Amino acid sequence: MWFLSGIVMMYVPFPSLTKADRLAGLAPIDWNQVHGIVRADAALQQGPNGPVWLGSSVSSASTGLAVGPVDARRAGDIATAFGNAPASDIERVQRDQWTVAGSFDRYRPLWKVTLHRPDGLTLYVASTTGTVVLDTNRTERFWNWVGSVPHWIYPTVLRQHQPLWRQVVLCTSGAGIVGAVSGMWIGVLRMRLRRRYKGGRVSPYRGWQWWHHLMGLFGGTMLVLWIASGWLSVDPNRWFASKGLGDAGLAAYAAAGMAPVIDWARLSATQQATGARQMRMIWTDGTPLLLLSRPGLQEAILDARNLKPAKLDPRRLTRAAERLLPGARIEAVDRLTRTDSYWYAAKGDVELPVLRVRFADSAKSWVHISPRTGAVLGDLDARRRLYRWLFDGLHRWDFGPLLNRRPLWDIWMLGWLTAGVVLSISGVVIGVRRMRKRRRR
Template sequence: MFRKVFSLIHKILGIPLSIIFVLWFLSGFAMIWYSFPRAKQPVPTDALSAEILPMDTLLSIMPDSGSIRSLSVYRKYGRDVMKLSTNDSTIEVYANNLEPVPAFSEEFREVVVNNWCDARIARIDTLEAVDQWIPFERWNDKMPIFKYYFDDKEGHQLYMTTEGDVVQFTTAKDRRLAWLAGIPHWLYFTPLRKHQELWTDVVVWSALLGCVMCLSGIIVAIMVWWHQRKVYGLWHCPYRKPWWRWHFILGMLFGWCAITFSFSGYMSMGGMPSFLKKEKQEQKDPDSKNRDQRKRDRRRGGRGRMVVNPDRYLLPIAKVVAEGGDSIVSIQWASWNDHPYYQVAYHNSRRNIDASVAGNIQDFKLSAEMVERDARKQFHDSVGITVSYISEYDDDYYGRDKDRNPLPVYKVVADDYMNTVIYYDPLTLSTHRVDDDGRSRRFLYKGLHALHIKALTDHPTVWYVVMFILLTGGSMLSVTGLVLALQWLWRTVRRLRRE
C-alpha cells in the first residue's frame, strides 16, 4: 500500500519536475564559470583634473539644514563633478566652478553610450516591456528603455533608461553562455521572470516538491530492493529493463545529491527555517547591543560612507589628485569611527588614504586597537573578545578561486552564545561576520549547493572533480527519470483512451 502511494507521488511529480531537474543539473556545468550578464560600470578613460576647487569653496554650496551624508568627486559627462548629499537633498555641481550639472539630455546620452562602447550604433529600439536580458519586474517602472545595437564583432547591446542609467550591457558571447547557464538554472525565462512573486513561488515550490519527488523515489526503490533481497541477494538490481535499471542505480548513488541540491536551492530563496535558527526571531540577542544598527549600516554601505565632519579632512584633495597623476577617477570622503580618510579609485585599483594628516600621503590601515574598539561596541560589556592577526584561512574564513577572502586579516572572537567571529581587512576595511546561524545557513545553501566547504575549496582540483561527478550523476538521473515519467504518462493516456 505504502509503496503504491510513494510510487504514484514519484510518478506524478516526476513529469514536470524531471524537466526542471534536467535544466538545473545540465546548466550547473556552465554555472561553474558563468551565470547571467550584468552591467558593470566601465572605468572612466579620463582621470580627475587638477582644477578641483578647494574644500571650503566646495562646501560653500552646502544647504544650511542637514548634515553631510556623503561627498564625492568623479568624472561625469567628461568633466569633474562633485556630489554632495545631506539628510534633505542631493546636489551635483561641476568641481571647477560650482555650476549645477544640467539634467540628463540627448547631448549627454552620446557621451554615456560612448563610455560603454565606441562602436557604431546599428539600431536603437524603444522598449515598452522587459525582454530576455532585463527580465525583471522592477524595470517596468523605468519604461521606456532604449536598447542600443552596436555594429561590432562582439555584438554589444546596451540598455539605458530615459534618465541615462545603464541597466544592462551584453555581448553575443554573454548571451550564448547565459542560455547554457543562468537562464535554465535560475529559470530566467522572460514570461515567468518578469513576474517576481510568481517566479519566486515557482522556484521555491519546485525545490520543495523536488525534495519530495526524490525522497519518494528512494523510498520506493529501497522497498522494492528489500522485498527481493531474499531471492536475489543484497547486491542486486530489482529492475531488468535498461531505463529502469539505470534509474535505480543512479538513484541509489546520486538521489541524495538531488535532494540536497534541491533543498539548498530552496534555501537560496526561502531562507533558513526558523526552527533551525539559534537566535529566535522573537528573542533579542542579550549579548549584542547594536545588531539593528549594524543592519542599517550594511544597507547604506557600511561605516565607511558616513562623513562626520569635513573640517577633519586635513589632507587637501588637490594634493591627492596631483600625487595620483592621470590615474585617479574618483574620490569618496569616508570615515572609520570618526577617523577621516579618502576612498580613492584608480583606473585598475582602489586605495584608502588617511585624510587626518595634512603633510604626507599615506595608506589608512586598521590597527589592532582600532579593531578592538570597534568590536567592543557591538557586544555587551559582559562578553569577552580576543583579537588576533591571521595570515591563513580557517574554518570560518575562506573562499573559492577568485572569490577567496583576502589575507591577512584581524580576527575577533567573541565569547557570546552565538559564537560570533568577525574578520577585519586592515586595508579594504571590509568585515566578514560569522555566527552559528550564519554557519548553518552557509552549509545549507552554499555548502550543499556549490560545495562551498573548506576541505574542497582549499583544493580546487578536488572541488572540480567532485562537482563534475555529482553534476554528471544528477544529470543522468534526471534524464532517465524524465524518460520513465514520459513513458508512464504515455501508457496512462493510451489506457484511458481504450477505456
Template structure:
C-alpha cells in the same frame, strides 16, 4: 496488525507510488533541466562587470570650475566623489543608509524626479569600459531600462539604468547608473549565450516571470517543494524495492537504471533540490535579517563640513588623478579611500599622504564609537571569505568578529568593506549554500574538483531524472494507446458500446 490497518497501509503505499509517478511525469523535464543547467554554471556563471575595469572607466575627478556644494546638515556615514561622464557628482549617505546624489557644477540634486546627467556624457564611460574589454566600435544609447533580462537582479533597477549597445562581433551590452556613471552590468554575446543555457533556466530567470518578484519566488518555491516530495518518495520507494538475494532490484531496462542511479545518487539529488528550495526562503524560514548595528556604527559618522574639507584637500593638489574618492570617518580624522589612475585602491589622509589601515587603529576606532570586535589580519581564505573559480577575493583583509559572532571583512589596503556575514548568513552558509555549491573545503573549490567530483555527481543525478522522464513518457504513451482507453474513445464517439467480433 489488524486487517483494517493492513488495508490502510496498502492504500498509503499505493498512493505514494502514484504520487511519485505523476510528480515524475509532471516535473521530470524541469528536474533534468535544473541538473543540466547546473553543469553549465560550474564554469559559466551569471555575467557580472569586471570591478577593476569599472573603476578605470571613470575619468579622474576634475573641477573645470569651482564646485558648488549643496547645503548639507547633520551627520553622514560617508561621502563619495566621482565623475559621471563629464559631470562631477557628490554622493552622500546619511546615518540611515539613504543616499542622495548632487551635480557639483550646480549643486542640484540628481534623481528620477529631478535631473539626470546627459546620456551622451555617460557614453564616454561605456566606451572606455568596452575598450578595456577589447571593443573598437562606439556605443549606441538604447534608453533608460528597468526590466531588461540582464538587470532584474541588479540593485536599483527599479529606478532604471542607461543601456549602451556595441555593434560588433562581441555585441557587448552595458548598463550604467544614470546618477554616478557606474557600470552595473556588462554582457557579451558569449556570456548571454551561456546564461541562456545555465543561470536563466536554473533560476527560472525569464524576464516575463522575473519582473514579478512575488510570482517568481512563489513559482520556484512550489516547483522545488514538489521536487523535494518527488525525490523523497523516490528514495523511500527505492529502499522498499531492494531485495536480499541474487538480484538486488526487481526491475529491468530503464526502470533498473532509474532504481540503481537513484540508490547511488539520490541523496545528492535530494540535497540539491532541498537546498534550492530553502534558498527561496519559504514562509520566511531562512529570511535574512538586517546587518548588526555594530557593522554600521563602528566607524562613527562624518559631519557635513567634511565635504568641504575633502574638496579643499583635492583642489589644493590638482595634479592628483583619482578616479573615485570615498570619504569615511577615522579615529584621527577623515580618511579618503581613493582609486588611482591605474585602478589601485589607496587610503589617504586629508593631506593626501598615505594612511594605511592598521589593527591598532581599528581597535582605537571601535573604542571611540563604543563598539567591540575581534580583529584579525587574514592572508588566506577562511570559512566564509574565500575565492572561487568565478570570483577572486582580495587579500590581505582585516576580519572583525563582533560579540554576536557576525563577521565584517575589510580591505587591508583601503579599509573598504568587502563582505558582511551576519548570524543568519552564517547558518545559510552551512545549511544551504555549502551543500548546494559543495564548496565546504578549499580543495573542493579547485577546478580539478569541479571536473572530477562535482561534474560526475551531476551526471549521476541527471541520469536519475533522464531515466525517470523516459519512464514517464513511455507510461503516457502506453495509457494513450491502451485497449481500455481505445474502447472508451470509441464508445464516446458512437454513443454505444463497441461490438466485439467473433474469433475466426
C-alpha cells in the same frame, strides 16, 4: 533543466559589472575641474561633461550644481566612451531580462546602449546618475538563456513579481524534494542483497529502468541535497534572516566629523591620484580617508587631512569596533591572512589580510574589518553561518578540500551533475513509456 543549466552556470555566471571592468571603462578624473568640499556620501568620478559626485544625488564637482536626468544622447556618449566603440542602438527600458533584479531599482529607467562591436556588447546606463551599471555581451547572453535563466526560473515576466517568483521557486523545488525522497525509498525497497533476483541481480530492472534505479541509489542523496539547498536559497519562512549591524552602530564606529578642506591641486600632484578613476571618502573612528581606485592596482589610501598615505593601528580599530554592537563584549579578534570557510569568494578575490571581530552577543556576531581602511566588509551571525553550510556548502560544494581548488571542484561537480542528468532523462523516458502503455490499454 536544473542539472544541465547547472553545468553551464559553473562556467558562465549571470551578467554583472565587475569592479575591474567598471574602473577600466571610466576615464581618469580631471582634477583641474574639481572644486569645493569633498562629499562623504558620494564617489567622485569623471563624467562626459566633467567630474561628478555620485551618491543619493548627482552633482557637478566643478560647480556643485545638481546634474539632471541623463537623456538618450548623453547616455550614448557615456556608453561610447566606456566601451570604446560607437553606439548602434539606444533604447529606454524600465527592466529587461538582465536588469530585472531589485538592485537596479534606484537607477531606473535605464538606457540600454548596444555598441558597434564584434562581441555585441550592450551597456546599461542609469538615467539617474549617468553611470554604467551593467555590461553584457552576446556570448554571455546566449549561455545564460540555457544557464541561469532556466536554473533560477528567471524569465522577466515572472521575476519582476518578486513574491510570486519566490513562491514558484518554493513550490517547484518542494515538489522536487518529495519526488526525490519517495523515489529513493522505492529504489531501496526494490533492492535485494540477500535473496537476489534472477541471475544474481540486485535490481529487478533492465534498460532505462536499470539506469534510473542505479543513478537513483548512487546519486539520490546528492539530488535531495541539491534540491533541498535550492529550496533554502529563497530563505523559506525567513529562517535565516539576520538583523545585521544597525545604522547607529555603524555611525558610532565611523565617528564622522566636519568634512575636511581638500587642496585639490596638491592632491592631483600626488602619485596616488595620477590615473585615478574613482575617489571616495570614508570615516574610520573619526579619521577621514580618501580611497583612490586605479585599474589593476591596489586601492590607494590617503589621510584626507594631510594627503599622506594612511596607516591604521589594528588595536585602535578593535577599540572602535566595540561601538558597532553597543553592550556586546568582543570575544576575540583574529587576523586572517588567507581565506577560510567563512571568508572567501566563489568568484574573484577577497581582501586579505582582514580582521575578524567576534562578539559575545546573543546572535554570536562576527564582523570583518579591513585593516587598511577600517571599512566594515561584512558581518555574519550564527544564523547566516548555518545558512552558509546549508545553502552555499551543499549547493555549490565550496568547502573543505574543494574550496577554491580547481579542477578538483570541477571534476566533483561534473561527476554528480552527469549522474543527475542520467537520472532525470531516464525518469522522463520511463514516465513517457508508462503513459503510452496506459493509452494503448
